[in-house]
Amino acid sequence: MKIVVCIKQVPDTTEIKLDPVTGTMIRDGVPSIMNPDDKGGLEVALTLKDKYGAEVTVITMGPPQADDILREALAMGADRAIHLSDRKFAGADTLATSNAIAGALRMLEYDLVITGRQAIDGDTAQVGPQIAEHLDLPQVTYVEDLEFDGNKTFTIRKSMEEGYQMVQVEAPCVVTVLASANKARYMSVRGIVEAYDREVEVWNFNNIRVDEAKLGLNGSPTRVWKSFTKGAKAAGTLYEVEPAEAVDIIVEKLKEKFII
Amino acid sequence: MDKSQYKDVYVFVEQREGVIQKVALELLGKARELADSLQEQVVAMLLGHGVAGQAQELIAYGADVVLCADAPELEEYNTEPYAQAITQIVRERKPSIVLIGATTIGRDLGPRLSARLETGLTADCTGLAISEERDLLMTRPAFGGNLMATIMCKQHRPQMSTVRPGVMRAKPREEGRDGKVENIEIRFDASKFKVRILKTVKEQKNRIDITEAKVLVSGGRGVGNAEGFEMLGKLAETIHAEVSSSRAMVDAGVMPHDRQVGQTGKTVRPDLYFALGISGAIQHLAGMEESEFIIAVNKDKYAPIFGVADLGIVGDVKKVVPLLTERLAAIRKEEK
Numbered sequence: 055m056k057i058v059v060c061i062k063q064v065p066d067t068t069e070i071k072l073d074p075v076t077g078t079m080i081r082d083g084v085p086s087i088m089n090p091d092d093k094g095g096l097e098v099a100l101t102l103k104d105k106y107g108a109e110v111t112v113i114t115m116g117p118p119q120a121d122d123i124l125r126e127a128l129a130m131g132a133d134r135a136i137h138l139s140d141r142k143f144a145g146a147d148t149l150a151t152s153n154a155i156a157g158a159l160r161m162l163e164y165d166l167v168i169t170g171r172q173a174i175d176g177d178t179a180q181v182g183p184q185i186a187e188h189l190d191l192p193q194v195t196y197v198e199d200l201e202f203d204g205n206k207t208f209t210i211r212k213s214m215e216e217g218y219q220m221v222q223v224e225a226p227c228v229v230t231v232l233a234s235a236n237k238a239r240y241m242s243v244r245g246i247v248e249a250y251d252r253e254v255e256v257w258n259f260n261n262i263r264v265d266e267a268k269l270g271l272n273g274s275p276t277r278v279w280k281s282f283t284k285g286a287k288a289a290g291t292l293y294e295v296e297p298a299e300a301v302d303i304i305v306e307k308l309k310e311k312f313i314i
Numbered sequence: 315m316d317k318s319q320y321k322d323v324y325v326f327v328e329q330r331e332g333v334i335q336k337v338a339l340e341l342l343g344k345a346r347e348l349a350d351s352l353q354e355q356v357v358a359m360l361l362g363h364g365v366a367g368q369a370q371e372l373i374a375y376g377a378d379v380v381l382c383a384d385a386p387e388l389e390e391y392n393t394e395p396y397a398q399a400i401t402q403i404v405r406e407r408k409p410s411i412v413l414i415g416a417t418t419i420g421r422d423l424g425p426r427l428s429a430r431l432e433t434g435l436t437a438d439c440t441g442l443a444i445s446e447e448r449d450l451l452m453t454r455p456a457f458g459g460n461l462m463a464t465i466m467c468k469q470h471r472p473q474m475s476t477v478r479p480g481v482m483r484a485k486p487r488e489e490g491r492d493g494k495v496e497n498i499e500i501r502f503d504a505s506k507f508k509v510r511i512l513k514t515v516k517e518q519k520n521r522i523d524i525t526e527a528k529v530l531v532s533g534g535r536g537v538g539n540a541e542g543f544e545m546l547g548k549l550a551e552t553i554h555a556e557v558s559s560s561r562a563m564v565d566a567g568v569m570p571h572d573r574q575v576g577q578t579g580k581t582v583r584p585d586l587y588f589a590l591g592i593s594g595a596i597q598h599l600a601g602m603e604e605s606e607f608i609i610a611v612n613k614d615k616y617a618p619i620f621g622v623a624d625l626g627i628v629g630d631v632k633k634v635v636p637l638l639t640e641r642l643a644a645i646r647k648e649e650k
Contacts, residue, residue, distance in 0.1 A: 281464070307625050
């Protein structure tokens, strides 16, 4: 079985702090990580590799420093790493991003394409299903668990608001995985040592057969028109008092607001 | 693309087991505003099997036209039949705007459609408005909720966006409102139906969804563990509230994911939100700061949650909450 996992390097948004005076975001020093849902997806692939001997390729689109997460994936156990990097890909919205990645996937063999559900920097959850559509493959999103029958059928548990759904689909297909699906393995020590000597293939525009008009900023139907910070809401009153007095204050406020 | 050929604001009406979801009514409310400022119509797309009887309800909530696609293939949501149905409607009717609820269903369907229709999709919008040039201005949070971005899709139609449940407000129901219902026949290509649904399982169905709750008692790291959440449960029971949680306690396995408030959980807007032992990471604030009234209790007086709280108490939740529960229980008893 051949599996391709699409991963993304993201700023660790849980580490972003606000400047207490201006209320703006402090981006400096925020570490870059492999997107958590993507890591969950990679773990699904590596588990299938352990059981069925799958060949796992990881692919990312991003600036040169995104090389880090590809090497992390190699150190975790991926077999092959591809880095899509070209100025022509820059400024892409989700549709243009999916066009580039689908273009790269067309140059590869796969039975299963895995992406994370969504990336923590944008939270859109769009690129996975868009790739599936470009490749004319069925999709299963919000994947919590995936079983393979060793032949060609995947039985999948898919998370929903009110519970879950069990679905079945045959290879080839696209699935988008939740970070909570599993606990991703650590890089092995040997893997880390070797990862820096392994080859990461760098692919540019010439390696994929996609119309330039569908890539990067030119291929993006959506554009950011403006961005702004929300501005801090005026803070309410803060009391530093004993618990009993605190309860008095809360009850008083609830009465005033007609909540009780 | 000749944009002038595209008009009207379309809403995907999500139904589960034949029940129209609240988010659809919220979207109709917003669509009504957008259509009024464009002087165009609101068109509801009702897909399902045996649901046509509910079309009038959508008119009462603001639709001018309801397109009913009634077919066994559409009984339960599945990506491909739904994508085929909406694609057919969009290609034949050319809407200017398509709004979809940002649920697990809408977020599965929306991107599939955007790629099929080769148009833009903006996820999880919190604000929608019409520009002077009659384009849709779609505002959404980015970077975990701290930065807001307004997105436009000027050269492509339809302009599509998903909107989270609880973000927009439904219009009051207007009995006997005028509108038109049209039945639509979808030409399916069943050879593309590849995902089989084996079963759909509901869990914790006796609880109210946290996005529907009027009062939420929400706990974070400061609550500590399952025992701490039992304490919150007692407070919630006393005031007929629901219990919700920060991401930390979901990741720790103390609370289920459907109770999580925040960027990767749910957006809530209750009348009253208790933030107990929650420090207030940006991601959490993004999911609750629109609450009507926020009461926060936290040991750390510099906790960011106090920046959005209307009433802040610096203190130990484990001391304050039992006392508060006791007091509120006494008040409830007096009322009876």
